[in-house]
Amino acid sequence: MKRIMVVGPSGAGKSYFSKLLSEKLNISLYHLDNIFWNEDKTHISREEFDIRLNKIVNEDSWIIDGDYSRTYDVRMNACDTIIFLDYPLEFCLKSVEDRIGKKRDDIPWIEDEFDPEFRKWIINWYKDTHPYLMDLLDKYKNKNIIIFKNRDESKKFLNNL
Secondary structure, rough: OOOOEOOOOOOOOOHHHHHHHHHHHOOOOOHHHHEEOOOOOOOHHHHHHHHHHHHHOOOEEEEEEOHHHHHHHHHHHHOOOEEEEEEHHHHHHHHHHHHHOOOOOOOOOOOOOOHHHHHHHHHHHHHHHHHHHHHHHHOOOOOOOOOOOOOHHHHHHHHHO
């Protein structure tokens, strides 16, 4: 495991898991939200984002955390391992609610509310993105694919590294 992408719905804990994985493996960690978003909640252009992402995926080793389904193919082509935090919707919604007001490493601001549009986006992720991701995982079955259905599974994995 040298080039690892960590995906899943918002609230699954991709960033926290990735941070622990990075510490265990001593591999550089990149949060896609920190690449895309500015502190004032504006974002860079798609073109600039793609340039930055392509630079990262060409490095020898990395952990890239974030969903950004538009870039799945780019990351899947370059990675050797895909870790999918396939946690239930209710868990993810509760996790997002619980992190309101807390400083995080993966975004450049502190969330002060659970934006209704963001809540809707998470719910729709399960209808739209989840099936797409499952199809892609089948397409990239030559990769090391690890799917966790709950936090206990991911904690056990990290403890066994």
